[in-house]
Amino acid sequence: MSGLLGAVLAGGQSRRFGSDKAAALLDGDTLLAHARRALAPHVDEVVVVGGIDGLPDLPRPGLGPLGGIAAALDHAATHGFRCVLTIGCDMPVLPEPLVKALMQREPSFCAEAPILGLWPAALGAHLLSYLEVAPERSVRGWARSVGALPILSPVPIPNVNTPTDLTALAEAMLVTS
Secondary structure (H helix, E strand, O other): OOOEEEEEEOOOOOOOOOOOHHHOEEOOEEHHHHHHHHHHHHOOEEEEEOOOOOEOOOOOOOOOHHHHHHHHHHHHHHOOOOEEEEEEOOOOOOOHHHHHHHOOOOOEEEOOOOOOEEEEHHHHHHHHHHHHHOOOOOHHHHHHHOOOEEEOOOOOOOOOOOHHHHHHHHHHHHHHO
């Protein structure tokens, strides 16, 4: 590998899901465990940000995914990682062609799901500053501010936001098994 940290963002409020979606079961395992496994082949190490046992968001809780990305960038910089590949805990499957495309340019992110991105660890200070002054706290807004390249996914990315999404993904996995 080449100094890549993987970070699964698991600190959301799961409003649409109705309960902690990181702990929701898919094919006998949690969504968080699926996301960790999907990320692991592409990085040197995987950390969880948010949730009960994850790294705490920076600079404080309540900043959405950018607080999680800031924590991951800080962890990467202080532990010698060059870049961070981020995904949400609600992304149990990563399309291989999309990951390969993201790895070709840093910073870059998935246009359809911007939480999936490759971010140089050196952007941590910029993100912390952005969080303090920017009126818009979206991943897309920050990505634009650092010149990140949006990459279109060649295939649909399974994303679990509701119990219905989870049921549909489970049924689709049964069909392809």
